[in-house]
Amino acid sequence: MPYTSKTAALTAPRTFSLIERTIPMVAPDHVVVRIAATAVCHTDLGIYKGAYANLKYPVVMGHESTGVVEAAGDTVSHLKRGDPVIINPIISCGHCDMCQRDMQNLCRNAGLFGREVDGSLAELVHVAAKYAHPLPADIALDDATLIETLATVKHAQDRLGIKAGESVVVLGQGTTGLLHTQLAALAGANPVIAISRTRWKLDMATRMGAHHALDVSAEKALSEVMRLTGNHGADVVIDTAGGAATLQAAIDMIKPGGRLSPYAVSHECCTTFTTFPLYFKEISIIGSRALHPTDMAPSIDLVRAGKIDVKGFVSGTFPLGKTPEAFKAYEGNSNGVLRLVIDSRAS
Ligand SMILES: [Zn+2]
Ligand SMILES: [Zn+2]
Missing domain, CATH: 3.40.50.720 (NAD(P)-binding Rossmann-like Domain)
Incomplete structure (x- = not known):
């Protein structure tokens, strides 16, 4: 059975529509993730305000995302139902010259999950399993959203x-x-x-x-x-x-x-x-762009080992149904907020 998922879709700058979407049956090399938390950052604020010229509406934002595997496709071996995961949002094409050289973060056709590709301001997402990285069970899923940012920082350092x-x-x-x-x-x-x-x-x-x-x-x-x-x-x-x-x-x-x-x-x-x-x-x-897939696992390990502290960054939490209010609050006080979290488990 396909799933239905409550989704916060941006239909125009500063305008959300809360809709029900159909999520397809899980493809063999994909997972369906039940989203727990999505952290909202300055990139999202730019999307919200309409700063990206070539956006195709509706846009489902959300690229700093954690959740739990709801279903894993038949050929997925590193994840199973119930596993907590974080999503690598840097979507690469796999066939351009940069991808061929294993530089997926520089992909000529790259898209961001949560901008060019529908992101996690939803209850459920369907993503290629290679973008879902297992998390240890003892990291809170709202704090763990920071690991995506940590991976970009680690990439630069x-x-x-x-x-x-x-x-x-x-x-x-x-x-x-x-x-x-x-x-x-x-x-x-x-x-x-x-x-x-x-x-x-x-x-x-x-x-x-x-x-x-x-x-x-x-x-x-x-x-x-x-x-x-x-x-x-x-x-x-x-x-x-x-x-x-x-x-x-x-x-x-x-x-x-x-x-x-x-x-x-x-x-x-x-x-x-x-x-x-x-x-x-x-x-x-020394420039650096986004993160490489190989930055994710070591970043998770840094947090698991207690070497990097991701607690204390979440300045406020809003349920998925209050996404418009969350963005309004963020825009009104962007310097006073580190991360706002949208909780897809709450309505
Ligand atoms: Zn971000
Ligand atoms: Zn590519």
């Missing part, structure tokens, strides 16, 4: 190759900034310098391993970063805030031979500075 004893500055202490701070501290970086204008986020950063938490804008942090790094500058600067002014500040505080992660997704034109410092200090700019 693996590319940066942070070594013990290196100095790392993390600009911005929202969800991704806090996870970057934790992961850098775990890598043995010292000092890890967290920068934010929000006191409670700095307190969280300190709890999560930052050696210094500076309540100052990135543009005004240079002298303190220089002081804390013995006037050398930082080995690594990770920009989770984005924008020209922050990027300029990042370049200024990197030591010669250092690395820059422009981690934040930003479309702002940078017209106020030249590339000269990149030449003069031989700075490496």
Whole structure:
């Protein structure tokens, strides 16, 4: 029997329709997942506000998603009914040159589960089983939604190759900034310098391993970063805030031979500075996009082992039927929220 699933569909910017959808019988290499929790992030806020030009409505958002396997297809061997899972939302085509080179996060035809492909603001989803990763039973499914974000952060830090004893500055202490701070501290970086204008986020950063938490804008942090790094500058600067002014500040505080992660997704034109410092200090700019499928299992393990703490990021929870209210609240206070969770188990 096919399933029916209550679904929150975005039919136009800032407009939801709560509908019943039919979920097909499980395909042999797919699973049907009964969604537990979906965390809402800035990407969702952009979709909600209509910032993506080529969206095809209705859009079912939700890409930071956990749940429990309701049915597994005949050829699925790594999951069975009842298993808790997290979904890797980076959908790749499998046949382009990037996929052929095992770089699925750079797929030429990539789509995001929850934007180009229907996501998890629903009771049930039908996804290829390769995108569903088993979770340990002892991680709460709302906190576990953070593991998707952690995997993108881990992907960036693996590319940066942070070594013990290196100095790392993390600009911005929202969800991704806090996870970057934790992961850098775990890598043995010292000092890890967290920068934010929000006191409670700095307190969280300190709890999560930052050696210094500076309540100052990135543009005004240079002298303190220089002081804390013995006037050398930082080995690594990770920009989770984005924008020209922050990027300029990042370049200024990197030591010669250092690395820059422009981690934040930003479309702002940078017209106020030249590339000269990149030449003069031989700075490496290391981009990173989304996550690779192989980032998921190690990220789950980091949380399972208690090395990365994903508790305390959920600022509020709304039942699926209150999705419009959740987005309204988020838009009204996006800086005061780390993650809102939509609970598909509640109506
Ligand atoms: Zn997200
Ligand atoms: Zn591809």
